[in-house]
Structures are given as structure tokens and as C-alpha cells.
Amino acid sequence: MEFQDKSLSRKIIHQLKYSSRENVGKSLADWTIERINFNDYHFDLIISVPLHSKKERERGYNQLHLYANILAKHLKIEHHCKDVIRKFYKKSQTFKTKKGRGDIENNFELNANLIGKHVLIIDDVYTTGNTMSQVAWEILKEPTNKVSVLVMAVDV
Structure with a gap:
């Protein structure tokens, strides 16, 4: 999906993230399974790309967990939601421009011993690629690992 201002995809993902509509994650997962x-x-x-623990407490859930759990069940694999941690808390970047969304370098840390794994990393919105690349590089520090990515929407 394209994630543009005033688009339906933006409204759906904002409901998932900010309006306690975690069930939207199930609908998006079902939609993904039907189409891929x-x-x-x-x-x-x-x-799944983690929230900082403080942000997860504020929100009450990680918007990606239900989505990732449903995909994992469909693929008959595990969803490891604690293998990567976000080290720094930041306010929402929702209203920033793409240029203003630069992530803090080294914002993620691998919290597991992954060797020889093909990992599917999931995030909600791909904007600059900085978040996804930081998570991927943490996993790829082990040269026997392989990474693929899946996002709900792309901010064009």
C-alpha cells in the first residue's frame, strides 16, 4: 500500500497505531496472506520492529505483534518479538517530513544468538529505510544470517 497524506492506507495504519484498534492488524495480516x-x-x-518499552507501555501494545503472530502461524514459524530491542525512546515521527525522520544511529540491539537464520523483518511503514536497515544490520552482523523484509505500507 502507498502511505500518502489523507490516503485510506494512512488512516488504517493510524487506527492500528494510535486508536487502540489492534484488530486492524488481523485484517491487514489476512489481506497480506491472500495477496502474497x-x-x-x-x-x-x-x-517485528520493536517499539521502545516506554512507548509500548504508553500505547498499551505493539501494533505489529498481532499482524506478525498471524503471519507466523500461517507460515508455521515463530515470531520472536524480543530478539531485537530499541535502545532509545523518541517521540512519534508521524508529523515530521521524510527529511526530519532521521533515526538515531545504532538505535537497535540484537538480544538473541541467531546463527544461520533467514529472518523476515516486519514493520508498519517504510519511509526512509533507516529503521529497517538498522534492524537488518544487527541481524546481519552474523554473516550466516539472511534477511527479508515486509512492510504494511510504503511512504512515497
Whole structure:
């Protein structure tokens, strides 16, 4: 989905993230499963991009967990929601421009010993690629690991 101002996809994901509409994650996961043929991919596990623990407490949940759990069940693999941690708390970047959304370098840390794994990393919105690349590089520090990515929407 394209994530543009005033688009339906933006409204849906904002409901998921900010309006306690976690059930939207289930609908998006079902929609994803219907539209992507996962048969050619052999993932070992799913890792969803984490919220900082403070932000997760404020929100009451991580908007990606239900989505990732449903995909993991469909793929018959595990969702490891604690294998990567976000080290720094930041306020929402929702109203910032793409240019103003620069993440803090080294914002993520691997909290597991992953060796020889093909990891599917999941995030809600791909804007600059900075978040996804930081998470991926943490996993790829182990050269036997492989990474694929899946996002709900792309901010164009």
C-alpha cells in the first residue's frame, strides 16, 4: 500500500497505531496472506520492529505483534518479538517530513544468538529505510544470517 497524506492506507495504519484498534492488524495480516504467495520463501522466524518499552507501555501494545503472530502461524514459524530491542525512546515521527525522520544511529540491539537464520523483518511503514536497515544490520552482523523484509505500507 502507498502511505500518502489523507490516503485510506494512512488512516488504517493510524487506527492500528494510535486508536487502540489492534484488530486492524488481523485484517491487514489476512489481506497480506491472500495477496502474497509465501511458498517460495523459507523463513526461519519473524522479527517485528520493536517499539521502545516506554512507548509500548504508553500505547498499551505493539501494533505489529498481532499482524506478525498471524503471519507466523500461517507460515508455521515463530515470531520472536524480543530478539531485537530499541535502545532509545523518541517521540512519534508521524508529523515530521521524510527529511526530519532521521533515526538515531545504532538505535537497535540484537538480544538473541541467531546463527544461520533467514529472518523476515516486519514493520508498519517504510519511509526512509533507516529503521529497517538498522534492524537488518544487527541481524546481519552474523554473516550466516539472511534477511527479508515486509512492510504494511510504503511512504512515497
